[in-house]
Amino acid sequence: MSRALVHGLAVAGVATTRALTRHGYDVVVTDDDVTAPRRAAAEALGVELLPTPAGRRLGDLVASCALVSPSPGVPETHDVVAAAEAADVPLLSEIELAYRWEQERAGGPRPMLAVTGTDGKTTTTLLAVEMLRAAGLKTVDAGNTTTPLVDAIELDLDAYVVECTSFRLAWTPCFRADAAAWLNLAPDHLNWHRTMRTYEQAKARIFVNQRGGDVAIGFVDDPVVMRHLASAPARRRTFGLTSGDYHAEGGGGQAVLVGPQGAIASVAAMRRALPHDITNALAAAALVLETGLADHDAVESALGTFSGPPHRLEAVGEWSGITWYNDSKATTPHAAAAAIRSFDRIVLIAGGYDKHVDLSPMAVDADRVRLLLTIGATADAIAGAFAGVPDIRRAGDLASAVELARRLAEPGDTVLLSPGCASFDQYSNFEARGDHFRALVLAAHGVRSPDAGRADPSTPDGGELP
Numbered sequence: 001m002s003r004a005l006v007h008g009l010a011v012a013g014v015a016t017t018r019a020l021t022r023h024g025y026d027v028v029v030t031d032d033d034v035t036a037p038r039r040a041a042a043e044a045l046g047v048e049l050l051p052t053p054a055g056r057r058l059g060d061l062v063a064s065c066a067l068v069s070p071s072p073g074v075p076e077t078h079d080v081v082a083a084a085e086a087a088d089v090p091l092l093s094e095i096e097l098a099y100r101w102e103q104e105r106a107g108g109p110r111p112m113l114a115v116t117g118t119d120g121k122t123t124t125t126l127l128a129v130e131m132l133r134a135a136g137l138k139t140v141d142a143g144n145t146t147t148p149l150v151d152a153i154e155l156d157l158d159a160y161v162v163e164c165t166s167f168r169l170a171w172t173p174c175f176r177a178d179a180a181a182w183l184n185l186a187p188d189h190l191n192w193h194r195t196m197r198t199y200e201q202a203k204a205r206i207f208v209n210q211r212g213g214d215v216a217i218g219f220v221d222d223p224v225v226m227r228h229l230a231s232a233p234a235r236r237r238t239f240g241l242t243s244g245d246y247h248a249e250g251g252g253g254q255a256v257l258v259g260p261q262g263a264i265a266s267v268a269a270m271r272r273a274l275p276h277d278i279t280n281a282l283a284a285a286a287l288v289l290e291t292g293l294a295d296h297d298a299v300e301s302a303l304g305t306f307s308g309p310p311h312r313l314e315a316v317g318e319w320s321g322i323t324w325y326n327d328s329k330a331t332t333p334h335a336a337a338a339a340i341r342s343f344d345r346i347v348l349i350a351g352g353y354d355k356h357v358d359l360s361p362m363a364v365d366a367d368r369v370r371l372l373l374t375i376g377a378t379a380d381a382i383a384g385a386f387a388g389v390p391d392i393r394r395a396g397d398l399a400s401a402v403e404l405a406r407r408l409a410e411p412g413d414t415v416l417l418s419p420g421c422a423s424f425d426q427y428s429n430f431e432a433r434g435d436h437f438r439a440l441v442l443a444a445h446g447v448r449s450p451d452a453g454r455a456d457p458s459t460p461d462g463g464e465l466p
Contacts, residue, residue, distance in 0.1 A: 001026045003064055007080045008071025009038045012148050016069050016094045017045050019150035063087040072167040076194055093171040098149035111159040113287045116206045117183025119335040120280050122309055125163040127284035130302035132159055135294035166202035176209040179291045181217040181283045185224045186334030187357040210234035215290040220244035237290055239282040241275055246282040265300035271307050274342045311434035313339055319445045321411030327418040328434030333362035336420035340365050343414040349401045352376040352421030359385045362420040371408055373401040377425040402440040
């Protein structure tokens with residue numbers, strides 16, 4: 001029996017351990033933080049859980065294994081990764097393992113679509129899922145979701161849409177998608193990757209193993225994406241707001257999404273049509289249309305009902321002519337900049353955990369910001385990036401920021417939580433931050449939030465994956 005090492009026993013680690021055991025491996029699990037819940041999880045799985053060994057003991061353990069599968073939150077600088085590389089033991093992510101097992105499926109593998117990018121992955125993935133469902137297919141969003149791909153391949157499905165973080169793509173020597181979309185690349189998670197170069201290389205793996213009959217889809221306005229698309233072995237398609245194989249034409253109520261085969265859907269039919277909503281829709285449409293898994297009618301139907309996941313420019317409400325938006329998922333300057341471009345007069349709440357990236361790109365359209373309220377560990381750096389904004393105040397935490405915004409916002413303003421930073425300085429993840437913001441805003445306007453009882457900050461234990 002071959003031995004496998006799984007490092008990290010969170011959601012993906014539990015699923016990977018279960019799947020490896022199911023496929024006949026003798027699994028040993030290590031974790032840097034062996035908590036009581038993780039011990040209980042290991043016991044339920046019937047595997048040994050060890051605190052991460054050090055030095056030679058770690059090297060010997062790794063060398064005894066046929067493969068090492070690091071959980072997504074384990075950085076490429078971790079000792080387990082270094083030990084596997086030194087011992088020439090394959091590093092395989094959960095999507096790599098799932099891909100290999102799917103290829104061995106009786107009856108053949110099912111179609112697999114994949115999405116990566118610094119920002120927009122989740123929305124584009126969910127859009128593609130809705131388009132496939134509108135076409136009558138059984139499918140699910142997998143990978144960087146509540147359903148790891150190793151679990152998804154056990155389900156009765158017709159196709160998969162895989163949200164691929166760089167964490168998962170980094171360890172994929174064979175993973176391949178019938179259609180793969182790369183949305184963008186911007187500096188992020190340099191506390192996980194060794195360098196920006198290794199971050200880019202991980203993202204680029206989404207195209208590397210494709211074949212001539214597959215399709216590679218890239219954002220026409222991103223030079224890094226286009227450079228890698230040019231060398232992709234698959235058939236190539238581009239998308240963009242105003243140019244590319246898939247783009248938008250016309251203006252106002254006459255704007256339409258178009259592709260190589262003509263008009264796809266009216267922009268007016270979309271429930272939300274900010275610029276990045278349109279490009280996400282175009283990328284998703286390209287994925288399902290280029291593979292022949294859905295037609296234009298299915299795409300249009302899905303766009304007409306899709307409202308988007310929470311925490312991504314989520315409209316919280318409007319009171320006294322002031323609108324409030326929760327964009328807690330904007331954990332990068334690139335994502336925050338896209339949100340800021342969507343409004344004309346903004347009270348911006350920004351700041352959070354320091355991921356060691358340049359924050360200045362989020363201030364490209366600083367003239368749209370009337371008032372800046374900074375929070376978290378990067379408060380001073382955010383204030384420096386937006387130095388030209390006429391009114392900057394250091395709120396410190398989200399509760400203070402919401403109270404200041406309530407008092408200082410004026411009719412016609414948009415109060416926008418778009419942090420441009422991760423949440424780990426004050427929250428467990430971006431969802432907890434967004435839930436807290438929503439609850440604070442609703443409470444400030446006399447509305448009880450369904451999240452009111454569970455919106456407290458907590459010690460970081462999660463991950464905002466790139």
